[in-house]
Each structure stands twice: as C-alpha cells, then as structure tokens.
Amino acid sequence: MxxxxxxxxxxxxxxxxxxxxxxxxxxxxxxxxxxxxxxxxxxxxxxxxxxxxxxxxxxxxxxxxxxxxxxxxxxxxGLTDWYPADPKHRARVEQWLDWNQCRLSPAVIDIVRNKLFRGDKGDLAAIARGEANLRELAPILDAGLAAQDFLTGPKPTIADLAVASNLFQLGLAKVSPPGAHTAAWYQRMGTLDAFRKSLPPA
Ligand SMILES: N[C@@H](CCC(=O)N[C@@H](CS)C(=O)NCC(=O)O)C(=O)O
Known part of the structure; x- marks a missing residue:
C-alpha cells in the first residue's frame, strides 16, 4: 500500500x-x-x-x-503505456515533463497563487508576468497537440497527466490557455476516469 x-x-x-x-x-x-x-x-x-x-x-x-x-x-x-520504453518516445515524454515543470508551472503558480489563493493580497505584477509567459507557452502546447491526440502520440502518458494537472489548476483561476488543439486534448483528458478521480470536489 x-x-x-x-x-x-x-x-x-x-x-x-x-x-x-x-x-x-x-x-x-x-x-x-x-x-x-x-x-x-x-x-x-x-x-x-x-x-x-x-x-x-x-x-x-x-x-x-x-x-x-x-x-x-x-x-x-512496468507501466510502459504511461512511460514508454522506446528511447525516442520516452525522450518526448521527458521533454514535456521538463517543459511542464520548468516553463509552464512557474506561469501557473504566478497566476493561480495571486489571482486566487492570495485573494486581495495577490501580487499584480506576478499575475502579469504569469499571463505574459502563458501567452508565449500556449502556442507551443497547442502546436505539440496539432498532429496527435495526446502529447507524445495516440495514447496518454505521464506527460499528459502532468500537463493536464496544471491546466486544471489554471482553470481554478478561470484561465485557460488559448488553442483549439489544447481545448480538444483537455476534453479528451477529462474522459479519463483516472484523471477525473484526481480532481478536487467541484
Ligand atoms: N517540484 C515539486 C513541487 C511541489 C510543489 O510546489 N508543491 C506545492 C503544492 S502544488 C507545495 O507544496 N507548496 C508549498 C511550499 O512550497 O511551501 C514537485 O514536482 O513535487
């Protein structure tokens, strides 16, 4: 356990x-x-x-x-569906995991912490910085999803779970990154029981 x-x-x-x-x-x-x-x-x-x-x-x-x-x-x-064994496929998963952690997360934290969790004490400069970063990052995410259903291919991996966890967080602050492919992917993620079960009660 x-x-x-x-x-x-x-x-x-x-x-x-x-x-x-x-x-x-x-x-x-x-x-x-x-x-x-x-x-x-x-x-x-x-x-x-x-x-x-x-x-x-x-x-x-x-x-x-x-x-x-x-x-x-x-x-x-041995969860190779979620973390592929093929080196090139795994490298793509790693790339998105690192991108999520190093690029997307700081923007999400700037926005959500200051728009939502800190209430009136939110740092407006941090919100602006987060939104500017998100404007740069959203097209990168959208382009990554243009040719396939999930970030690294036809099936979700831990990279999708990680990035989707950040998009849900943004949604708490009523922010969603623009992009039709991103929106369609996020909807697909919403059909996964495992992802839905990780979300806090509405
Ligand atoms: N790099 C860490 C980040 C974890 C993290 O930032 N957790 C937040 C909640 S989402 C936290 O516990 N923050 C409290 C703090 O930093 O004092 C990870 O990926 O696990």
Missing amino acids: YILYHFPYSQHARRVVSLLEAAKLPYELRHVDMASGAHLSAAYLAINPNHQVPTLLDGDLVLHESNAILRYLCHKH
Whole structure:
C-alpha cells in the first residue's frame, strides 16, 4: 500500500493520484492541510524538508518531487503505456515533463497563487508576468497537440497527466490557455476516469 501525502488543490499531488488510479495501485492519501500550514510543521518537514506535497512512502522509501514519483511508479510496475520504453518516445515524454515543470508551472503558480489563493493580497505584477509567459507557452502546447491526440502520440502518458494537472489548476483561476488543439486534448483528458478521480470536489 502506497501512502501519498497530498492536498486536493495541489497540481503536483494530483498527477500522482491520476497515475495511481490509472494503474489501479493501492494507495492511501494523507491529507496535508496546507491552508493551515501543516506542510510547515516539524512533523511534515521530517518527511519532506521542502515543505511540499506530494511525498510518496513505499515501505522505507520516502520520495518527493512529483515527476520522480511518477517515474518510480512506472519503473516499479512496468507501466510502459504511461512511460514508454522506446528511447525516442520516452525522450518526448521527458521533454514535456521538463517543459511542464520548468516553463509552464512557474506561469501557473504566478497566476493561480495571486489571482486566487492570495485573494486581495495577490501580487499584480506576478499575475502579469504569469499571463505574459502563458501567452508565449500556449502556442507551443497547442502546436505539440496539432498532429496527435495526446502529447507524445495516440495514447496518454505521464506527460499528459502532468500537463493536464496544471491546466486544471489554471482553470481554478478561470484561465485557460488559448488553442483549439489544447481545448480538444483537455476534453479528451477529462474522459479519463483516472484523471477525473484526481480532481478536487467541484
Ligand atoms: N517540484 C515539486 C513541487 C511541489 C510543489 O510546489 N508543491 C506545492 C503544492 S502544488 C507545495 O507544496 N507548496 C508549498 C511550499 O512550497 O511551501 C514537485 O514536482 O513535487
């Protein structure tokens, strides 16, 4: 049984739930109440000194970083549909995972944190920076989806789970990146039970 430290409004935790659900792996969620600062408690810092969710426990393995967790689960369970074995295909998955983490995530965080989570105290300059970055990134995502149903081919992989987790997060702030291919892909993602099960209650 995996234990996943989790918060329902965390896009990073959500992508791990999607994969656990997709692969039908047994897991238990441990709620880290970030709204009340539980991620900063000494007890949680002993588990993850980065004060972040997700953290996965697998016996004596304590693993943080959502993408590392996704890869670990795929390696351990041979989930080659979700994390292809072919080097070129896998490289594309890695490319989108890194793009998501290094390019899209900072924009999403700027926008959602400041438009939504910080309420009146939101940093307007950070929102503007996030929106400017999103304007640059949205066409890149849309072009990547122009010729295929999912980011790296005809089937979804962990790259799709990771990017879709960020798009859902943007949606919380009522923002969606423009692009017809992106919209169609996001709809397709919405048909996946595993993705839907990772979302917080409406
Ligand atoms: N690189 C980390 C980022 C995790 C992350 O930023 N988690 C957020 C919630 S979505 C968090 O716990 N933030 C609290 C903090 O940084 O103090 C990952 O991919 O797991």
